[in-house]
Each structure stands twice: as structure tokens, then as C-alpha cells.
Amino acid sequence: DADVTQTPRNRITKTGKRIMLECSQTKGHDRMYWYRQDPGLGLRLIYYSFDVKDINKGEISDGYSVSRQAQAKFSLSLESAIPNQTALYFCATSDSGRDEQFFGPGTRLTVL
Amino acid sequence: GENVEQHPSTLSVQEGDSAVIKCTYSDSASNYFPWYKQELGKRPQLIIDIRSNVGEKKDQRIAVTLNKTAKHFSLHITETQPEDSAVYFCAAKTGSNYKLTFGKGTLLTVNP
Numbered sequence A: 001d002a003d004v005t006q007t008p009r010n011r012i013t014k015t016g017k018r019i020m021l022e023c024s025q026t027k028g029h030d031r032m033y034w035y036r037q038d039p040g041l042g043l044r045l046i047y048y049s050f051d052v053k054d055i056n057k058g059e060i061s062d063g064y065s066v067s068r069q070a071q072a073k074f075s076l077s078l079e080s081a082i083p084n085q086t087a088l089y090f091c092a093t094s095d096s097g098r099d100e101q102f103f104g105p106g107t108r109l110t111v112l
Numbered sequence B: 001g002e003n004v005e006q007h008p009s010t011l012s013v014q015e016g017d018s019a020v021i022k023c024t025y026s027d028s029a030s031n032y033f034p035w036y037k038q039e040l041g042k043r044p045q046l047i048i049d050i051r052s053n054v055g056e057k058k059d060q061r062i063a064v065t066l067n068k069t070a071k072h073f074s075l076h077i078t079e080t081q082p083e084d085s086a087v088y089f090c091a092a093k094t095g096s097n098y099k100l101t102f103g104k105g106t107l108l109t110v111n112p
Helices: none
Strands: A004-007 A010-013 A019-025 A031-038 A042-051 A054-057 A065-070 A073-078 A087-094 A107-111 B004-007 B010-014 B019-025 B030-038 B045-051 B056-059 B062-067 B072-077 B086-094 B100-102 B106-111
Touching: A004 A087, A010 A019, A019 A031, A019 A087, A019 A107, A031 A073, A042 A065, A042 A073, A042 B100, A054 A065, A073 A087, B004 B086, B010 B019, B019 B030, B019 B086, B019 B106, B030 B062, B045 B056, B045 B062, B072 B086
Parallel strands: A010 A107, B010 B106
Antiparallel strands: A004 A019, A019 A073, A031 A042, A031 A087, A042 A054, A065 A073, A087 A107, B004 B019, B019 B072, B030 B045, B030 B086, B056 B062, B062 B072, B086 B100, B086 B106
16 A cells, blocks of 8 residues: 655654654655654644755754655754654655645654 | 644543534634544544535544634544544644644543
8 A cells, every 4th residue: 555654663862963764655645744743732844845846844944954855755854963852753745736644654753 | 824723632521422622723714624633653644624615524423613704613523432532633724835734632532
């Protein structure tokens, strides 16, 4: 079945380290998103991309960067991780012309 | 930008009772309102959605109502079952862009 996958699923790192979270999809969707989930705060948009050449900041982009390597791949980087970036990170995709977003399984990141 | 408020943050009901979760939005241009269910340790999944040209939509035991004048929409679950226990998120999308703004979530517990 077509799906959205994320690697790694869990990651523990130290303050100041560079971290990359990867997202791949076989749905053939052109739009991809990165969200952060914190308890009691819901899902907040970090970055989104409507095609390979289109990257846009979301509501909480500070401290993060992204790369859209191909239509099917969208990576999120933390250049210098800090403890308050400890969270559950979700990648999502959607098809142009349709509103439903499909989420990946999530990456639990802990920054010590 | 859009702001979505969701209430209550937690809701506990007895099996067989109904559950109602309410959301308000700020941008009158919003035109798409999905509801996502997130079971413990799982990814959010769309359960029902409604567009601004419709006042109500039903799918078996779940329904969503939209009041555009008051800028609020609600999720109704009837005959609740233990497997309905999860976190539910509402969201709103403004027509001028394709971003979803999420509420902070409601933890629904259905007691057997």
C-alpha cells in the first residue's frame, strides 16, 4: 500500500548536535509538510513544500531547516539541537487539488 | 493568521453515551474543516471533514456540524465505544493557502 514513512522512529541526541529527520512517501503526492506535536499544544506546522522547488516556512520554523530532495522525499534538519526541541515530529503529504493530509508514523526526538 | 480553539481538552464518557467536541476558528475565509483521530502511539488519521458550503455531514456514528456565522464546528460521536478512546484534533484551512491550522486536541476516554 502507498504510505508515508519516517526515519528514524526514535532518536536521542545531545544539545548542539546536528540532526536530520527523513520522510519518504509512495503516495505520489506533490505536497509535503513537517509538524511538531507537543503535549497540550496540538500539531504545529514547521515547514511545507508544494513541489520540489517550493519551500515555505510554517508557524514555528526558527531553529529548523528543510530540504526537498525529490517529490517523494522531504527532510527536516535541526542544525544545533536544543532541549526544547524535544517533541514528536510528523511528516504529512497531500495531493494538489485535495485537502486531506496523510501522516507518517512520527519520529520521537529527545534532546538531552 | 488563522487561530483554532478546541474544547474541552479532556472528555470522559460512559460507553454508549454521546460525546461532543467543539472548535472555533477566527478566519471567516476558512473553507475546509477536518477532524483527525490519534490513537495512543499512532499517527493522526482523518475521520471526517466538512466544507463551508455544507452545514452537516454524517458517517455512521460520527457527525460534524458547521456554523459559519458563529465560526464554530463540532464533532459528535454517538453510541461511544472503548475503541473511540483517542485524542481528537480539529483543524481549519483558509482558501487562500493550503495550510491546516490545528486545535490543541481533546483526549476522549470512553469508560466500559
